[in-house]
Amino acid sequence: MQAFAALIDGLIYTRSRDLKIRLIADYLRITPDPDRGWALAALAGTLNIATVKSAAIRAMAEERFDPMLFRMSRDYVGDTAETVALMWPDKSGGDAAPTVSEVIDLLNSTSRARAPAVLAELMDRLDANGRYALLKLATGGMRVGISARLAKTAFGQAFGVSVDDVEEVWHALRPPYTELFVWGEGRTERPDPADSAFFRPFMLAHPLEDGSVHLDEFAAEWKWDGIRIQIASTGGETRLFSRGGDEVTGSFPEIAAAFNNIGVVDGELLVRGDVQGGEAASFNALQQRLGRKNVTAAMQAEYPVFVRLYDILFDGSEDLRGQPWTARRDRLELFTAKLDPARFDLSAVIAARDFEHLAEIRAAAREAAIEGVMLKRRDSLYLAGRKVGLWYKWKREPLVADCVMMYAQRGSGKRSSYYSDYTFGCWTEDGNLLPVGKAYSGFSDEELKWLDRFVRNNTVARFGPVREVEKSLVLEVAFDAVHESKRHKSGVAMRFPRISRLRRDKPAEEADTISALRAMFD
Amino acid sequence: MWIDPSRPAERALVTHGHADHARSGHGAVWATPETLAIMALRYGTEMGTPVPYGDGFEHGGVKISFHPAGHVLGSAQILLEHAGERVVVTGDYKRRFDPTCTPFEPVACDVLITEATFGLPVFTHPPIEDEIAKLLAARDANVDGCIVVGAYALGKAQRVIAELRRAGYDAPIYIHGAMQKMCDLYAAHNVPLGDLIMATGLAKSELKGAIVIAPPSAMNDRWAQRLPEPITAMASGWMRVRQRARQRNVELPLVISDHADWTELTDTLLELRPSETWITHGRTDALGRWCELHQLKARALDLIGREDEDEG
Incomplete structure (x- = not known):
């Protein structure tokens, strides 16, 4: 348990993704079975101990601590499990600390009523960091900034196997994943994924910087502003995966339920918008559904989702990834025809005479859900990741507005000594500035130095790490879209804002108004 | 007569040299000889009347009279006696071993005015040996990089250095330029710190x-980018507290404090059993609640001009 606790703390304090992967990989290599498998499950979010819920931890605390002292401590620490772990009297040193698998076995074999007592005995055998790890393990929410995909990547790195292979077998296995480790260490063949629906890595696109492509070689289709998802179905089960490979079936159960065909397809998840006459609504509407583990029937009705299909990876059990895009496109059209049109449609190929004509069509596109144009080589195979020269994304020209810098905050990592995150605002009708967005990119290193100096020399107030600055600097901000927001006082929210120019020449009074931003609503 | 006044006063008793206790510009100052030396270093020509531990006037x-508080070099509790009644002002204190200063001495009293910087039951400082071992292990695992330790320039820095020496680390230790004079002052007061080299440049x-x-102020600034x-x-x-460490972008948190933790605060109250306790400086509400649960008479004393965050 101490090694697991050290891993958890290491992950909490490490910011670099590569270092996180290394920490997990090192742990997986040297920790014995089945501890490491349980730990892997905890990190990947597949461990579920039914006997312990967070209410049990609160009950355990209330039994032992003065409620006022506990509340004051909880308010300060901000996390119940950590508060209990820190307040718990230290008795470690007597009984040997339990192993991860001992913890799992004890908690799995008890009842919900007995669980707090079992947990308390385990607490007495651990130090503060061990107690924290125990409570996080028992309740499932590790909160160490690790996605399932990252945990699998770390496994791949630990044993020199490809993460795609890990992905293929993952859903066929259950914690503590002993067969996975036996295979990782080269002691057996790869386990057979058998009849399970699992994630295959997406094919991604490079931005089309400047220049053009020939439409004989490349097909053009719209790039939709939703969530890229993959649907994998064996007939027996259907699962949805996000771009990172994390399962999102629970957030969109109606899609999984409606998918009545066997295969693996790639598409964009969108919300149907009434205002556009049954067409896709903007990303803003989709955000209401994002990140929800469970959705109510009301949510499903209010934000009806559908998937616009781009590509097909498997038709039945036939792997089409080795076939050219044109062949896959034909198969996709046949495949889609068999699906429920209310939930699935086809992303249309754009008919353009030549590249100039395509540019005109792109410039004229006004639909909210269109983010730009995709260009796909007609002979491109479906290859994992970003491959040069095969797929390009050609985004719509961004919108711009002149805003006034209001607050600045230090960046992280290499930028931690610079004020590099800026909150900017636009004018209200009665001459006040209200924040409309925050950006931390788009400027050169030279400009960053200048901006940092500006912040330091023009600070008017400090709020912890945030500096309020003199409202004198105009920033030209580029963004992909702007829409209504109830969360912001200004009532507007920008999508992908970035600094496009420093307008040192422009007086702050001449920056844009919020009503000018409203005029740009989709 | 004031104790640790936050504004210039005609007559000031100063418990120790930290800036929120020892301000400049007082008329007459009484403090331990070490504290006066620290004030002279920080404020220039400051003069005062030295009162060694155990002495009084x-x-x-x-x-x-002044009595050791174990917080930093020269730190003192102040005992006031009048008509048979004894009042002790702890100033900042700790009960743990510290090779850089004289250990805390419990002083019997009727009224105890105690600090409560870490006055929440979540604060238990682990043994310093464990934290130093963590630091040394991180250093051994990163021989191609370096470890930069944020530590308050008066007290904490010297304690960390002295504890590294006690753990057998005898390589040169590199220090930020702002710490040099204070380290020299410690060395001149018989606190050996070994080979120290200025890191700047x-x-x-x-x-x-x-x-x-x-x-700590240099940690996230450009100074650290030269490392x-x-x-x-x-x-x-x-x-x-994990979130605290993360907020400050700390990768290697070392729980090392020169203040009493929750157990030290409450054990001291049980040991002295003053008939009344006044709680200042920190989490007065939680320690007050604890006193209530233990039938000790206590009340919070709000002080102005105290910063409870950056030291500790």
Whole structure:
């Protein structure tokens, strides 16, 4: 348990993704079975101990601590499990600390009523960091900034196997994943994924910087502003995966339920918008559904989702990834025809005479859900990741507005000594500035130095790490879209804002108004 | 007569040299010789009357004496005696072993005015040996980079250095320029700190595998960018709480504090059993609640001009 606790703390304090992967990989290599498998499950979010819920931890605390002292401590620490772990009297040193698998076995074999007592005995055998790890393990929410995909990547790195292979077998296995480790260490063949629906890595696109492509070689289709998802179905089960490979079936159960065909397809998840006459609504509407583990029937009705299909990876059990895009496109059209049109449609190929004509069509596109144009080589195979020269994304020209810098905050990592995150605002009708967005990119290193100096020399107030600055600097901000927001006082929210120019020449009074931003609503 | 006045006063008793207790510009100052030396270093020509530990004097019918508080070099509790009644002001204190200062001495009293910086039951400072071992292990695992330890320039920095020496680490320790004079002052008061080298201006290659001590304010600033792949450590009692450490972008939290933790605070109250306790400086509400649960008479004393965050 101490090694697991050290891993958890290491992950909490490490910011670099590569270092996180290394920490997990090192742990997986040297920790014995089945501890490491349980730990892997905890990190990947597949461990579920039914006997312990967070209410049990609160009950355990209330039994032992003065409620006022506990509340004051909880308010300060901000996390119940950590508060209990820190307040718990230290008795470690007597009984040997339990192993991860001992913890799992004890908690799995008890009842919900007995669980707090079992947990308390385990607490007495651990130090503060061990107690924290125990409570996080028992309740499932590790909160160490690790996605399932990252945990699998770390496994791949630990044993020199490809993460795609890990992905293929993952859903066929259950914690503590002993067969996975036996295979990782080269002691057996790869386990057979058998009849399970699992994630295959997406094919991604490079931005089309400047220049053009020939439409004989490349097909053009719209790039939709939703969530890229993959649907994998064996007939027996259907699962949805996000771009990172994390399962999102629970957030969109109606899609999984409606998918009545066997295969693996790639598409964009969108919300149907009434205002556009049954067409896709903007990303803003989709955000209401994002990140929800469970959705109510009301949510499903209010934000009806559908998937616009781009590509097909498997038709039945036939792997089409080795076939050219044109062949896959034909198969996709046949495949889609068999699906429920209310939930699935086809992303249309754009008919353009030549590249100039395509540019005109792109410039004229006004639909909210269109983010730009995709260009796909007609002979491109479906290859994992970003491959040069095969797929390009050609985004719509961004919108711009002149805003006034209001607050600045230090960046992280290499930028931690610079004020590099800026909150900017636009004018209200009665001459006040209200924040409309925050950006931390788009400027050169030279400009960053200048901006940092500006912040330091023009600070008017400090709020912890945030500096309020003199409202004198105009920033030209580029963004992909702007829409209504109830969360912001200004009532507007920008999508992908970035600094496009420093307008040192422009007086702050001449920056844009919020009503000018409203005029740009989709 | 004031104790640790936050504004210039005609007559001031000063418990220790930290800036929120020892301000400049007082008329007459009474403090331990070490505290006066620290004030002279910080404020220039400051003069005062030295009162060694255990010694005392009379003022307006009140007997005033200074007793070790174990917080930093020269730190003192102040005992006031009048007509058979004894009042002790702890100032900042701790009960743990510290090779850089005289250990805390419990002083029997009727009224105890105690600090409560870490007055929440979540604060238990682990043994310093464990934290130093963590630091040394991180150093051994990163010989191509360096570890930069954020530590308050008066007290914490010297304690970390002295504890590294006690753990057998005899390589040179690199320090931020702002710490040099204070380290020299400690050395002159018989606190050996070993070989110290100024880190400022050295090439990255010279700092590979080094332990560098810097004030917390320098950690996220450009100064730290001259270091070779630094791992950011912070020596502070606040590091006990994960979110606190993360907020400050700390990668290696070291729970090392010069203040009493919850157990030290409550054990001291049980040991002294004053008939009344006044709680200042920190989490007065939680320690007050604890006193209530233990039938000790207590009340919070709000002080102005105290910063309870950056030291510790």
